[in-house]
Amino acid sequence: MFLFNSNYEVGVFNRLSDNNELVMDVGQEEYSLTLSDEEMDDLEQHLMNQENLLIPFNKSTKELILDTQPNYDEEEMEELMNISEGAEYHDED
Numbered sequence: 001m002f003l004f005n006s007n008y009e010v011g012v013f014n015r016l017s018d019n020n021e022l023v024m025d026v027g028q029e030e031y032s033l034t035l036s037d038e039e040m041d042d043l044e045q046h047l048m049n050q051e052n053l054l055i056p057f058n059k060s061t062k063e064l065i066l067d068t069q070p071n072y073d074e075e076e077m078e079e080l081m082n083i084s085e086g087a088e089y090h091d092e093d
Contacts (some may be wrong), residue, residue, distance in 0.1 A: 007060040013053035016040075022064075026057050033062060042068045 011024040011031065020035045022043065035043065046055065046066035056065035 007058050009057055009059055011055045011057040013055055024055060026059065042066045
């Protein structure tokens with residue numbers, strides 16, 4: 001997913017303001033980006049997926065590199081597996 005060159009760094013989430021402004025620290029610099037509602041949703045999904053406050057960032061384009069693929073909850077997957085196993089046993093009777 002990532003290309004390694006000097007334009008890419010990992011930013012640390014600092015705060016969000018009321019007007020959809022993301023403030024994050026990238027290296028020794030603080031960046032402020034105004035995000036659209038869709039970008040805000042993507043940022044929320046990324047932070048939930050990563051379970052940390054790190055955000056890959058392209059310094060030259062000022063673009064966030066976000067992981068927006070939904071993660072499956074382990075408990076839900078286990079429950080589905082148990083239901084599936086129960087259906088197999090039910091069919092054997």
